Amino acid sequence: MSTTAIQPVPSGRRLKRFMADRPLIPLIILLVILVVVLQILRPGIVNERWLANTVKFAIPLAILAGCQTMTMLTGGIDLSVGTVATMSAFIMATQVVNHDPAVAILIALVPAVLIGLVNGIGVGVFRVHPLIMTLGTSLIGTGCLQVYQRTVIASGAKIPPFLAWLGTGLTYGVPNALLLFVPIAVLIVFTLNRTGFGRLLYAVGDNEGAARLSGVRYWQVITALYVISSVLAGITGLLYIGLIKAPSLSLAEPLVLPSVAAAVIGGTSIFGGRGGYTGTIIGALILTVLTTLLTILQMPEGARRILFGLIVLFVTAAYLRIIEDR
C-alpha cells in the first residue's frame, strides 16, 4: 500500500480517513439509513411516539452494553449481566409485596453486588478468563433464582408504580427513563475519559504487563470494574421490569447477546484498550431500530435471527476496515 502515498489520495481513501478520524460518523450514517429505510417501508411510522418508544427500548440495552463496553476495555466481557438484571428485577418485584419499595430495591441489588464481587475476584485475583467466569456465575445465579422462586411462589409479585413510571412513562413526549439514563451515560463517559479509574481501564486493556509495572493494582481495578458492571446491570433490571411489567426468570436474558453486539458495533475492541461509550449508545440505537425493521418486515423469528447475525458480522467487519485505514 506504500505506492498510494506518492499518488494523490483517492477520494474513497480520503473518505475512509475522515471516518477513521471520526468513528461516530459512519455509525450515525448507518442509523439514519436504517431510519430512512423504515420510513420508506412503512411511511409515517417515524413520528414522535415511535421515537419515544425506540429510545425507551434502547435504554436498557444501552446500559447493559455500557457494562460490556467497560469490561471489554480491559479485555474482558460480562455475560452475567442478563442474569443479574433478571435477578434484581425478580427479587425486587417479589420483595416489594412485603417491604417498602426503597428497601426492596436495596435487597434486590445485594445479589448484583455479590455476583459482581465474585466475578471480579475470579477474574482479577484468580485470573479466570472473564468469559468463563461470568458464564459460570450467571449459571449459578439462575439456579439461585429458581430456588428463590419456590420460596416466594405464594406471595406473588407487583411492580412499584414509581418504576413503571420510570420505565414506560412519558413527560411531554420524552421517556422518563432518560432521567435515569442520561446521568448514567454522562457518568460512564466522564469516568472513562476524565478520571483516573477510566484511564486505568484503558491502560489495563491496552497492555496489562506495562500497567502492572507502572504500579496499577490489577485485581483492585478489575474487582471494582466488575462490581460496577453488575450494579449497573441490576439497575437495568429494575428499569426493564418497569418497561416489560411481567417478572419472569428469563426477563433480561435476550438482551445479553445484543448488548455485546451493541458494544462491538459501537467500535469497542473486544481485545481491550480501545473504544468508548458514545459509540455503544449509537450501537444500541441501531440494534433497536433494526429489531423494529425486522418486525415490520414480518420476518419469521428464524430469518430475523439470521439477518441479525449477518448484520452484526457485516457491520463489525466494515467498521474494522474503516478504523484500520489501510
Next chain:
Amino acid sequence: MTRLVRRQGWVAGLLVLFVVLFVITKLIQPGYGSGDFGSLVRAVLPYAFAVAAQTIVVIAGGIDLSVGAMMALTSVTAASMMDGASEEYALFVVPFVLAMGLVLGAVNGMLIVVTRVPDIVVTLATLFVLQGAALLVLGAPGGAVAEWLRATIVGTVAIPGLPEISAWIPKALVLLVVCLCIIWIPLRRSKLGLSIYAIGSSELAAFRSGVPVARTKIIAYALSGLFAAMGGLALTMSTGIGAPIPGPYLLASVAAVVLGGVALGGGKGGLLGPIVAVFVLRLVRTDLTLLAIDPNVTAIIEGAIMVAVVMFGAFITMRSRSS
C-alpha cells in the same frame, strides 16, 4: 517418564477424580450398575462431541460460541429429513449432515480469516445465524430418527464369553471413542495437527516458520463443525427428535475444555482431558440427582463446582508461570 507424568498429570488427576466420583456413586447407590453407566454415557454423548468441537478450536487459539447452535441446526436437519422417510434414507442423511457441519464450520473459519473480525464476534454472529436457521428448519421440537440409528447407541457391545465386562461397554461409548479417534489420532500425528497447535501457540511465530495460518485455521473450524454435527446427530439419536433451541452445550463445552487442561490461550492440551472432564461433570450431576437434591439446587452446585475448578486451575497455571 517424569515428562510424561507432568504432561499427562492433569488428565491422570481427572481420571482419578472420575474413579473417586464413581466410587462415591456406588456408595450412594449400591445398585448403580452397568445399565446406569450406559445411560450416563448416552447422556454424555452430545456433550462429549460439543467438547471435542470446542477443544480443537481452542487449541488453535480461537473460541467457538456457535457450537450449541450448530448442534441444534444439524440435529433438526437430521430429524426433519428422517421424519417419515425410510430406514435406508438415513444412510444418506448421516453423511449429508456431517458434511453440512464440516462446511458450516469451514464458513466460520473463512469468515474469521477473511473479515479479520475477532473469532469471538464472528462465532457470536454465526450463533445467531445458525439458531435462526434451526428455527426455520423446524419451528418446534419434532421430527424422527431411523430405528437403526437409535440402536447404535442403545445397549452394549456383545463380546462372546465375557458377559461381565461387555456389560460395562455400552455401544454409545464405543461410538464416541471410534468417532473421536478416527479424526483425532491421524490429525494429532500429522503436519496439520502440528500446525493447529502452532497457530494456537503463536500465530505470528507459526506464520514466520511457514505454517499456512489461514488454511489451518479454516480446517480447525471445519473439524469443529464436523464434531458439532456429530453432536447434533447424537442428540437426535438419543432423544429421537430434533430441538431447535440449543441446550447448555456452549457453557458446558467451555467449562470442560478448561477443566480438561486445555489453555484458553491456545496451543496446549489434548482431547482426552476435556472428554474425561465432561464425564466428571456429568457424573457429579448424576450423584447430586441420586442424593435426591432438588434439581434447581443441583444447577447451583454444578455451576459452583465448575467455577471453583476453573478458578483453581487458573490459580495453578498462574503459580507455575510465576515460579
